[in-house]
Amino acid sequence: MTMLPPPTPKKLGLVIDLDTCVGCHACAVACKEWNAGGFSAPLPDEKPYGNAPTGVWFNRVHSYELAAVLVDDEHPPAPSESDTSMRDAGHLGDFDRGVGLDAARAQPPRPDSPDAVVATSGSACGSMSIAAEAAQPAMTLHFPRSCLHCEEPACVTVCPTGASYKRAEDGIVLVDESRCIGCKLCSWACPYGAREYSSVEGVMKKCTLCIDRIYNENLPEAERQPACVQACPTRARHFGDLADPQSKVSKLVAERGGVDLMAELGYKPTNKYLPPRPRRAAPATAAPAEALDTAVLPPVLRWLDRVLSR
Structure with a gap:
């Protein structure tokens, strides 16, 4: 059983706005592109363009019809x-x-x-x-669904080898693939379906919050954010420190009433979801009748108007 660190001073995570997400899957594609740059990358695929492609996705987008x-x-x-x-x-x-x-x-x-x-x-x-x-x-x-980087992640506490762990400095939950034996206990413990098994490597995979980007000093500061956040065309995804009440993401959560996913389970996910804003159906109003001044019409059209108006 893997132990959790004490409460972390930073809680890096995402805020996802369900009001502006259009389901374009740009986050999933950008995540796949950044994390699949070669066979040894975190997201290797086997025969991705064949009749039976296999692979792992860190981001998925589900769509629901609401009454x-x-x-x-x-x-x-x-x-x-x-x-x-x-x-x-x-x-x-x-x-x-x-x-x-x-x-x-x-x-x-x-x-x-x-x-x-x-x-x-x-x-x-x-x-x-x-x-x-x-x-x-x-x-x-x-x-959109991905790892929520919980404060008390069940996927970490059930890991028998310590491969799943939570970073003490920023709260990001990661997998040490050199210690993972592919037992899949973490995937069974995660209620959010954020863990996936790679049949190519025989280990478990999960969202890394693009840790190789957010701490990469070789990148411009504006690009030091997860690939899914940078690629979102509607700016429905936001990244920052949710432990800092003065951060942009914390203020956004406070203003919009951000919520935890399945908070009743007690895992305290770091990522928050912003609910859709209320929408009002447009009132059904009759189009105003267009006034026709027949005096300005040519003689032929005036005659036609009289015929059609009978």
């Missing part, structure tokens, strides 16, 4: 098993605003609501009314 949320927050329907909410899309905490339309349709409308009147004309009309009242329209949530 609409109702306007009536004071009388929310009870959730059902058919709900598709933020919690279902990765257990991201309690910032999901509600329930799916299936649960909403299962609840009778309140007597004083517009649905009570519409529902009397048929179930189809009632469903259309509920959908029209959606305050949070249905949306797609893109959820």
Whole structure:
């Protein structure tokens, strides 16, 4: 069993903004490119362009379809098993605003609501009314996933050889491949699916937070950040010291209410997720009628207007 260091003075990690992530997979591709520069690189692939490619990915992006949320927050329907909410899309905490339309349709409308009147004309009309009242329209949530560099990582404490370890100076969790025996205990212990087994080398792999970049003094200071952060086209990924309350990432977490992934497990992940901002469906308004001044039209068009207006 590998021991953990005392609380680290620095907590280097990522802040991922789910509001601006568009699911382009640029983070995964950039990570693969930086860490797969040759057979001896951290991410070697065997026959990457064949019919049965094998390899390891440190970054993955999952996409989830989220159901609409109702306007009536004071009388929310009870959730059902058919709900598709933020919690279902990765257990991201309690910032999901509600329930799916299936649960909403299962609840009778309140007597004083517009649905009570519409529902009397048929179930189809009632469903259309509920959908029209959606305050949070249905949306797609893109959820990037990688190692969270937990403060109390289970993957480290179960390692029988000490190959998995947590750095005392900055909190980054790494794997010493020279000591790894490929037993896969760390992958079974990690609830986030951040560990992968390399069948090419017979050892476990994980995100290194691009430690070879962030401490590389030969690179310009602006480039001393993980490859996934630098490649993100929408700036949905941020890197910094989350132990410093005055750092940009800490202020961003405080302003946007950043959350831990599956905080109830008690592993205290360093990486934080910023919830999507509420979206309001555009009100359905009729387009204003265009006034036609027939006096300025040529004679032929005035005649045509009279014919078509009959």
